[in-house]
Amino acid sequence: MTxxxxxxxxxxxxxxxxxxxxxxxxxxxxxxxxxxxxxxPEMRGGTANVTVIISDExxxxxxxxxxxxxxxxxxxxxxxxxxxxxxxGLLIYDPNGLTRLPxxxxxxxxxxxxxxxxxxxxxxxxxxxxxxxxxxxxxxxVAPEYIHKGLQKSLPARHxxxxxxxxxxxxxxxxxxxxxxxVN
Amino acid sequence: MIMEDKFSKTDIQKPENIVYKRTDLLVDRxxxxxxxxxxxxxxxxxMEVIEEMDIMEKTIGVSPVGCSVLAYDFxxxxxxxxxxxxxxALATAIKRMWPDHFVFTYQGDGDLAAIGTGETIHACxxxxxxxxxxxxxxxxxxxxxxxxxxxxxxxRSSTSPYGRDVPTMGHPLKITELVAQLPGVYYVTRQSVHxxxxxxxxxxxxxxxxxxxxxxKGLCFIEIVSNxxxxxxxxxxxxxxxxxxxxxxxxxxxxxxxxxKLVERKETVEKE
Amino acid sequence: xxxxxxxxxxxxxxxxxxxxxCDGYFGYPITPQSEVMEYLMAEKPFERTGMVVLQAxxxxxxxxxxxxxxxxxxxxxTSSSSPGISLMQEGISYLAGAELPALIVNIVRGGxxxxxxxxxxADYFQAVKGGGHGDxxxxxxxxxxxxxxxxxxxxxxxxxxxxxxxxxxxxxxxIGQMMEKVVLFDQIPRRTDAEVVAQCPWASNGRPKTRNHxxxxxxxxxxxxxxxxxxxxxxxYKMMEQNEVLYEEISCDDAEYLFVAFGLSARICQKAIDxxxxxxxxxxxxxxxxxxxxxxxxxxxxxxxxxxxLVVEMNAGQMIEDVKLSxxxxxxxxxxxxxxxxxxxxxxxxxxxxQKIIGG
Numbered sequence: 001m002t003x004x005x006x007x008x009x010x011x012x013x014x015x016x017x018x019x020x021x022x023x024x025x026x027x028x029x030x031x032x033x034x035x036x037x038x039x040x041p042e043m044r045g046g047t048a049n050v051t052v053i054i055s056d057e058x059x060x061x062x063x064x065x066x067x068x069x070x071x072x073x074x075x076x077x078x079x080x081x082x083x084x085x086x087x088x089g090l091l092i093y094d095p096n097g098l099t100r101l102p103x104x105x106x107x108x109x110x111x112x113x114x115x116x117x118x119x120x121x122x123x124x125x126x127x128x129x130x131x132x133x134x135x136x137x138x139x140x141x142v143a144p145e146y147i148h149k150g151l152q153k154s155l156p157a158r159h160x161x162x163x164x165x166x167x168x169x170x171x172x173x174x175x176x177x178x179x180x181x182x183v184n
Numbered sequence: 185m186i187m188e189d190k191f192s193k194t195d196i197q198k199p200e201n202i203v204y205k206r207t208d209l210l211v212d213r214x215x216x217x218x219x220x221x222x223x224x225x226x227x228x229x230x231m232e233v234i235e236e237m238d239i240m241e242k243t244i245g246v247s248p249v250g251c252s253v254l255a256y257d258f259x260x261x262x263x264x265x266x267x268x269x270x271x272x273a274l275a276t277a278i279k280r281m282w283p284d285h286f287v288f289t290y291q292g293d294g295d296l297a298a299i300g301t302g303e304t305i306h307a308c309x310x311x312x313x314x315x316x317x318x319x320x321x322x323x324x325x326x327x328x329x330x331x332x333x334x335x336x337x338x339x340r341s342s343t344s345p346y347g348r349d350v351p352t353m354g355h356p357l358k359i360t361e362l363v364a365q366l367p368g369v370y371y372v373t374r375q376s377v378h379x380x381x382x383x384x385x386x387x388x389x390x391x392x393x394x395x396x397x398x399x400x401k402g403l404c405f406i407e408i409v410s411n412x413x414x415x416x417x418x419x420x421x422x423x424x425x426x427x428x429x430x431x432x433x434x435x436x437x438x439x440x441x442x443x444x445k446l447v448e449r450k451e452t453v454e455k456e
Numbered sequence: 457x458x459x460x461x462x463x464x465x466x467x468x469x470x471x472x473x474x475x476x477x478c479d480g481y482f483g484y485p486i487t488p489q490s491e492v493m494e495y496l497m498a499e500k501p502f503e504r505t506g507m508v509v510l511q512a513x514x515x516x517x518x519x520x521x522x523x524x525x526x527x528x529x530x531x532x533x534t535s536s537s538s539p540g541i542s543l544m545q546e547g548i549s550y551l552a553g554a555e556l557p558a559l560i561v562n563i564v565r566g567g568x569x570x571x572x573x574x575x576x577x578a579d580y581f582q583a584v585k586g587g588g589h590g591d592x593x594x595x596x597x598x599x600x601x602x603x604x605x606x607x608x609x610x611x612x613x614x615x616x617x618x619x620x621x622x623x624x625x626x627x628x629x630x631i632g633q634m635m636e637k638v639v640l641f642d643q644i645p646r647r648t649d650a651e652v653v654a655q656c657p658w659a660s661n662g663r664p665k666t667r668n669h670x671x672x673x674x675x676x677x678x679x680x681x682x683x684x685x686x687x688x689x690x691x692x693y694k695m696m697e698q699n700e701v702l703y704e705e706i707s708c709d710d711a712e713y714l715f716v717a718f719g720l721s722a723r724i725c726q727k728a729i730d731x732x733x734x735x736x737x738x739x740x741x742x743x744x745x746x747x748x749x750x751x752x753x754x755x756x757x758x759x760x761x762x763x764x765x766l767v768v769e770m771n772a773g774q775m776i777e778d779v780k781l782s783x784x785x786x787x788x789x790x791x792x793x794x795x796x797x798x799x800x801x802x803x804x805x806x807x808x809x810x811q812k813i814i815g816g
Contacts, residue, residue, distance in 0.1 A: 020635065024462045027637045033462065035635035039488060039573075060726030062634050065801040153462065211669075242662045244528065256671045262660035264527040265673035266520065267550050273517040274524030280508045281480055281530045282649070285662055303520070306513035 001056050003141055004064055008049035008081050009073025014128030017154070018071075019050035021166075022132060025142040025150025026054040034062040047076050054141050071135060075099055088183055092134055102180070109180040110138065117176055118169065126162075126169045133173020207235045209260045216254050220420025222410030223251060225377040226319060227258055229387040230290070233394055234261065243286040244278050246271040248300075250292035251325040269300025272307035275314045286397055288315040293334040294324045297359040301333075304363065311368025311402040315393040318360065318405065321412040322431060329415035333357040336430060337454045341415070355454065356434065360407040364441040370402035372441035376409045376432075378424045402444070409435045430455075459640045465605040465631040466491035468638050469535060469561055472609035474501040477644040478559075479530040480508040482521035484540060487573040488629035489563035492535040505646050515540040519547030519560075526556035527672035529656030531613055531647070535561035537629070538579050539570060541587075548622055549588030552689065553674025555658075557616035559609065560594075561625045563632040566797035574797025575629035577719060580774035583626045584748045591686055593693045595623045595700060596747040598718040602636035604745075610641060615700065619692055620658075626747060628770065630720050630799060693749075701754065702745035707733070708758050711740030713813055716755060716779050717768040718744050720799065725768055727802035732809060739809060747775070752782035759783035764813035768805055769793045788813060 005022075009015045019035050026033040036051040051067075053059050070081045072093040078100065085091050087106045095101070096115040112134040118127035136142070142150070147170065151163045195201060206212070209231035217223045234243050240261055247255035249268035256263035266274045271289035279287040296304050296318050307314065323341055324330040331341040331348060334356050338347040348356070364372040371393060375386040386408060393404035409431050413423035436452045463471065470492045473481060478501075483493045493511060501507035512518035518534045525532035536544065541562045551558050564579045566572035583596045595615050597608040605627060612623040653661060660670045676682040704722075707729050708714070715725040722743040732739045742758050744751050759765050759779070765787055767776040773791040780789055792808035794800045 020462070023635060027460060027462045030460075031637075033635075033637050035462070036630065037633060039629070039633045059636070059723075060730065061724040061728075061802050062636075063630065063720075063724065063799050063801070064727070065803060240662075241664050244660055244662060246524070253675065256669075256673060260663075260669050262663045262670045263672070264524060264660050265554075265671070265675055266523070267546060270516070270520035270523075270547075273512070273520035274527070276510070276517075277480060277482060277508075277521035277524035277532065278528055280510060281525050281528055281532075282661060302513055303517050306517065 002059075003054045003069065003139060004067045005052045005054075005069045005071065006049060006067045006081050006084065007052065007071040008047065008077030011046055011048040013048070013073050014126070015048045015073065016050050018128040018132050019052045021129075021147070021150050021154045022142070023052050023054070024154045025147045028149040028153065029142050029146040031056060032059050034059045036062040047074065049077065049081070069135065069139065071131060073131070078102065090138060092131070092138070092177075094131065105181060106183060108182050110134065110177045111180050112173065112176045112178070114173060114176060117172060121172065123165065123169050123172075126166055129166045129169035130173035130176065133170035134177045136170065137174040137177055207231045209235050209240060211258050211260045213258070215258055217251065218414045220411070220413045220423065221251070222321070222377045222408065223319065225383055226317065226386070226408050226410070227255065229377070229383065229390055230288070230317060231259060231261075233387060233390045234286075237391070237394060239286050239394070242284065243288070244282065246274045246278070246287070246289040248289070248291040248295035250295045252290055252292060252319065253326065255290055269295050269298070270303055271295065272300065272303040272312070272314070272316065276307050276310070276312050279312055279314050283313075286315075286394055288317060290317045291319070292325070293318070293320045293322065293332045297333040297357050301359070304359065305366070308363040308366045308369045308403050308405065311370075313397055313400050313402065315390075315397055315404045316406070317390070318407045319410050320407055320435060321410045321415070322356070323412050323415040325412045325415045329412075333359070334435075336434060339430075350454070358435070360405060360440060363405055364446060368402050369405055369441060370444050371396055371404040373439045374407040374409060374435060374437050376427070376437060378411065378427060407435070409437065457639060458642055461638050461640060462635050463602055463638045464491055464633060464635050465599075465602045465627060466563065466633070467495045468602045468606040469609055469625070470495035470499070471640060472606040473533055474499065474505055474507055475641055475643050476610045476613050477505065477531060477646040478507055478533055478613065479646060480510070480525045480532040481534065482510050482512050482518045482525070482532065483534050484512050484515045484518050484536065486515075486537045486540045488565060488575070488632050489535050489537045489561070491632070492561065505643070507646065515543040516547070519544035522558045522560070523547055523551055523554070523556060526551065526558045527554065527659060528661040529652040529659030531557070531617070533559035533561065535563065537563045537565045538567050538576070541579065541582070545582070545588035548594065549590050549592060550674050551622040552588075552592035552594065553590060553685070554672050555620040556622070556672065557613075557620050558622045559612045559616055559625070560622055561627065564626065564628045566795065572797035573629065575631075575720060575770065575799060576795065576797055577628060577721060577770040578772070578774070578795060579626065580747065580769070580771060583624050584750070584778075592689060593748050595619065595621060595696055595749070597623065597625050598745060598747050599625060599627055599631060600719050600722045600743065602631065602634065602638050605631060606638050606640060619696060621692065626719070628720050697749040700746060701749050701751045703751040703754050704743040704745060705758060706741040706743065708740035708742065711738050711761075712763050713737065713739040713809060714759060714762045714765045715739060715741045715768055715805070715809070716744070716759070716765055716775070717741065718747060718775065721768045721770055724800055724802050724805060728805040728809070731802055732806045735806070737806075737809065737814065744775070750778045750782065752778070755779060756782045756784070759787055762787065764788040764790070766805075766809050766813050767791045768800065768808075770799065771795055788816075790816065
């Protein structure tokens with residue numbers, strides 16, 4: 001099993017930390033992982049994206065130009081990454097702020113209204129965990145107990161009190177998915 | 185000879201008759217310095233202090249690039265030869281690695297005040313517990329008498345053959361007064377080694393700096409204004425006289441900072 | 457098994473330094489490697505092991521601090537990125553000349569000049585061919601994963617002391633910035649001062665009455681003496697060539713074509729192998745792990761069995777010179793590179809193989 005994922009959105013949406021929690025959870029389940037951010041000045045306020053690979057085998061290139069899954073959280077990222085999803089692959093997007101919805105018909109497309117729901121529940125700061133929940137519902141690559149360990153390892157100790165809240169957000173996300181287009 | 189009647193060679197060597205003995209911390213070999221140069225005396229004072237304090241086993245010295253590049257051949261203690269200007273960087277790491285050791289740099293004016301200005305100022309500003317011995321003779325001696333940052337206005341050198349022209353070549357740099365401003369620096373003094381009384385004062389200053397290093401007081405900075413009879417194209421006697429008449433009015437001898445406090449002094453200005 | 461962590465390459469370097477028993481880190485901030493010193497400062501190794509961490513006023517000061525610390529027998533290191541490493545070249549030459557052990561990590565970014573902060577492999581020549589003035593080499597390690605970033609720190613220190621030589625880890629911004637699973641080796645205690653003195657009888661760390669004074673220098677004004685120094689260095693480099701070559705072969709057994717790549721490029725080539733083999737192209741990868749000593753015999757052995765070689769680098773063609781010297785002229789050897797901070801994608805590597813080697 002190898003899952004190649006791109007997570008993309010604005011800096012500040014928690015794109016990198018979502019990737020890190022997913023990757024760390026994979027490590028705790030003793031999988032091979034890589035987490036490759038786009039780094040540089042564009043991170044501050046501009047777009048941010050991270051390639052996460054989770055595999056049972058040694059990972060080859062940490063940098064890819066096509067993905068099994070794209071998790072897309074803003075319009076620039078939709079324009080850039082919709083076309084990079086492998087045929088038959090998965091695209092999850094939050095429609096909040098999008099002006100153009102995905103058009104591909106050869107991939108599975110789901111929407112998740114994570115930003116709105118997180119705001120309603122007072123979880124805006126961990127809206128990324130809602131999105132992660134949606135992804136894990138469709139691709140349960142990592143078991144919940146390892147997600148818990150991944151959170152423990154990723155979050156600084158002073159934030160460990162917030163782990164139950166993060167797990168709650170993940171659970172909320174699992175119930176928010178809406179299938180937009182399915183290949184089969 | 186008459187001398188032999190009074191003092192035979194063996195008599196002279198009797199301990200009670202010895203008036204001067206080379207410290208064992210100076211290697212028994214001819215110095216590479218020009219006759220009349222102050223480096224040899226400065227070396228001896230430094231080594232006598234280390235011998236008298238009995239700290240050879242805990243002393244690490246750093247020599248520069250310049251006339252004293254081979255200082256490590258003469259100083260019979262563990263030494264490192266630094267790249268040009270970088271001695272304070274070496275000394276910083278050495279002291280941090282061996283905090284109970286005594287660490288000093290021995291640097292000339294080109295090394296310390298031109299190419300190594302950054303390392304000098306930052307080591308001083310961090311208050312590294314090291315001793316910097318700064319030999320200022322206003323010229324690049326080793327490379328053949330080029331203009332140094334400390335060359336006086338109007339002073340001739342091979343790269344200022346018509347004299348240092350301040351408007352185009354800049355002012356002589358009083359780096360010692362400059363570093364004295366920094367809070368990390370605890371003791372700053374300017375001495376010379378051209379007369380016996382000045383030699384004694386220099387030795388006392390070096391001793392003081394090493395004692396302060398033992399107490400971790402911060403950086404101690406000793407400038408020794410010295411002659412360069414070869415570079416200045418004078419006899420040793422002429423060069424010492426010239427130094428008194430021209431260098432000292434600008435590079436005024438005496439303590440500049442004591443116990444971490446600046447000493448009140450009259451500011452010296454460049455001669456027109 | 458050691459402790460398992462998800463870490464950035466830069467963080468792994470820093471943690472490995474602490475665990476290797478490093479005595480001192482001296483550095484200056486520069487993107488994309490600032491995490492090394494940031495991690496160390498946050499981790500407080502001065503409390504964990506007594507390791508010194510100091511932010512220098514410049515890369516020039518940092519490399520000379522390394523020279524100072526190494527000259528006393530301590531285990532010291534620095535890290536920087538391309539422009540900073542250029543500033544350190546003088547100091548590295550002095551380290552080589554004075555035969556001092558030290559570890560220098562270069563997280564390469566695109567150049568020339570201020571260039572870019574994105575990953576590159578354009579400092580290959582500088583690292584492998586000398587870089588500073590005079591005839592010298594460093595042992596150069598090229599990690600291709602975060603795990604190797606960690607392991608090469610320990611290996612680098614071992615080799616630095618074994619040969620009394622500066623060792624460079626030549627990595628790049630991507631490996632420095634990306635996170636992967638790392639198995640950390642257990643803490644190795646820092647040597648005591650007495651152990652340092654015993655292990656490094658050449659070091660200047662205070663002269664006991666029982667020996668002559670030690671002198672650390674790269675100067676010998678007598679040309680005959682300096683020639684002897686050079687001959688000694690060359691003999692040392694010969695020893696490294698005989699004993700220290702490291703490399704990896706992937707899918708080479710049945711390969712008709714060969715990629716030669718180091719570091720990040722080798723990772724991309726591994727993906728390219730999968731893509732190419734899915735198309736029926738039998739291609740393998742030869743990955744030099746030591747760039748000096750270069751695995752000349754080994755790449756020649758594999759290279760002379762295939763129909764063509766594509767050297768893939770994030771530069772305009774540097775390691776290809778060593779590949780050509782090693783393999784000779786019987787096999788077609790071409791270069792594919794992206795530069796200035798662009799990382800080649802696996803499918804453009806496959807396209808290059810098809811166009812330059814198979815079709816060309």
